[in-house]
Amino acid sequence: MALLKFNPSRMGMTVTLVKEALGAHNFLQDNDEKVQSAPAQVQQRFLGVPDKDIQFSATGAVKGHKVLKQVDSTGDSDDNVVSVPTSKGGIRRKHHRAWTLSEVMKLVQGVSRYGAGRWSEIKRLAFASYSYRTSVDLKDKWRNLLKASLAQISSNKGINSRKNVTSMRIPEPILLRVRELC
């Protein structure tokens, strides 16, 4: 007989239960970014990643497919961590979460509204749904954006130096605004 029973260990359920148990708060909250030409079916966001910058292959299939992993227990997920030997024998971990375009845009807008330097405010308002990205991160990113904006102004020859296929290039309008707000 078909017992019609479900598998609690089927990950999806497990994740939910785990999150419940851990008292995890908000994931499906404040999903910005309007994935423009994405089929509604695949627009379902991926837990914990509000803005995975979903991309599509030529066939239209979702490329940013992300099998939900164990989900962060409370924000300290060991995502992209690389162990780096410190100069004094210690071992430190370095996380890395690539900044998406929408994140950059939020940052820029935040600075335009509250002014550069008000990182905590910007963090609370524009980045309320991002558990990671601390005010320090915003500050660091802004520092990089400034550098990028300057690097782009002097030479518009090679819009992006090298065959840099990695990391998204920031649209010029954004960089220009960065300059202004500097």
Added chain:
DNA sequence: CTTAGGG
């Protein structure tokens, strides 16, 4: 904890 800079 927050901002600013160097690492």
Added chain:
DNA sequence: CCCTAAG
């Protein structure tokens, strides 16, 4: 990103 110094 991480770590530290000053507020």
